Amino acid sequence: MSKKISLKDIAEAVGVSTALVSYVLNDKDEQTRVNKDTAKRIREMAKEMNYQPNQIAKSLKSGKSQAIGLLVADISNPFFGNLARAIEDEAKKHGYSVLFGSSDENLENSQRLIDTFINRQIDGFIIAPAEGTASQLEYLKKANIPFVLIDRYFKGLETSYVVIDNFNATYQATQLLLNQGHTKVAYVCYKNQLQHTEDRYSGYLQALLDHGNAEDSNLICEVEFNNAAYFREQFIELLQPDRGVDAILFSTNTLSIMGLKIINELNITVPDDLAVFCFDESEAYDLFYCPISYVKQPLSMIGKEAVKILLEQLRGKASSEQKVMLDVEIVARKSCQK
């Protein structure tokens, strides 16, 4: 690599000390009242030699890296891809770089990435935590490493987070289906311990109860993550005529897609035979013959807020945790009609 230009090189070229160059190039020459002419010469030389500061050295010195670690649960999921884009965008605006990693919903991956990022002295984290990583977050708290959770949070854990109002999201969607006259509204969800999973279920359930319906385990299809075969089996079971299901609410984008696919295979007509309400956006929804209703998350807002909060913490402004709960948009289209 063609030798990189360092402060020293330009100091020698101009005939001043490195300290002076550092001052000028960091625009501290006003306070320090550096000779205007010297300053100019330094700046010109820096430009001429195409000087690029070595961030690594800066970081070592300052203990700050001007980088944040973004840990998502699965980068190949477009939901997180879009979120990542929003975050990278916003971070860039503030002069921060983004180191990223995908835990793939796996505990060990998550821990390893956290360690790697810490070793690289990232200034803070934005994390969409995988199940069971509460203790990892506890560790971050103890170590006083700033972080903001997105998409998911843990009830027992005092942290900053930016999430959507999950309860309200499913509540509204369910209510909408019920108000359309559907009587047996089924619910499809993952089986896990994540708070947002529970919140979404609670929203669904409360809407049922408020509408005078009873909780009915026959209407629930709860499946493991990453087990397509099991999902297929359970979901087809749910759709058996004897169950009498006339509407379905999916609680995630992946479940929505898998479900719609099977609905297609079984030649079930939406919304005549079955009404459906999906979660999250997907380009896939647009290809379904019937316009899909869905719960729309404010993705770029989530990203923006998360970065904002993290930066505030980094700057020491925010003394305590900030919890942000954003509203979703309910996009009701033909698929949920009676």
Next chain:
Amino acid sequence: MSKKISLKDIAEAVGVSTALVSYVLNDKDEQTRVNKDTAKRIREMAKEMNYQPNQIAKSLKSGKSQAIGLLVADISNPFFGNLARAIEDEAKKHGYSVLFGSSDENLENSQRLIDTFINRQIDGFIIAPAEGTASQLEYLKKANIPFVLIDRYFKGLETSYVVIDNFNATYQATQLLLNQGHTKVAYVCYKNQLQHTEDRYSGYLQALLDHGNAEDSNLICEVEFNNAAYFREQFIELLQPDRGVDAILFSTNTLSIMGLKIINELNITVPDDLAVFCFDESEAYDLFYCPISYVKQPLSMIGKEAVKILLEQLRGKASSEQKVMLDVEIVARKSCQK
């Protein structure tokens, strides 16, 4: 932040010099014949104090950061999301971290990200280059910064790259449509100067010619990137009955999705009214009422190869450029039938 443990801390605790600790913890104690017992005590203390090496300091010293910069054209496109996942996975295996950025097909973004990454002393790049960034790559070459292109490459530029055989991809797809008996096979593509765009068109054209058809501009729908309105207009125009189009080949995933959406709106029946062949995979394809035919790129292979080549370059093994062209898989399903 609770004081981080440094080499010095553990050196003091054990009562030896930092040099020794460094040796042991880098497993250089065999060659240097460090006292086995001292080595053991050092290792134990390191574990006890939960020592985490400061990568930043290591980097400053070595000039290497053990990080690679991944620059994709658009992280919110699932194609790149999946690619990113494959790359991050592979890099992690080899002890490298991934810094990532999305140029969003924009020249300035691309340049800024490259600069940022260089300042952070990333060891090398993996880049899905945006249009018109050839000069930026030239610069990297001149600066002797290793990089590998993915997905796209520039004909006039000698670089390492991992791409698919684009010509062959569209050639096969087109041939398949023609062999099914379709006579007017239209082609939908972006209007840009990227090599893979040209290669794909050439493949399509050659298949037409080889089949005894003539080039026909009435069959081409060439649209600008990021201009949905224009696409809609042009695409609907293409589908006018008087054009007689009986089959369509889409040359990217985004075009495929947008196109299928409009086909749905217009109530055109696939494949009876119109056969379609798409590019790339998408969960969206599965929701279309008719099983979609598509060109499948070997994503994780692309990621793996790119990392492999870059690491070889970093280790100084590969003296010259490596060009890898991978075969695609043609997934022919109902949508392309006559």
Next chain:
DNA sequence: TTGAAAGCGCTAACAG
């Protein structure tokens, strides 16, 4: 078998 010391590029006291 071990330690002292230099130095990676930069910043910030402190001195002149």
Next chain:
DNA sequence: CTGTTAGCGCTTTCAA
């Protein structure tokens, strides 16, 4: 107004 210097945490000669 400008320069000297120490030191961030680590590796690596060189000397003991």
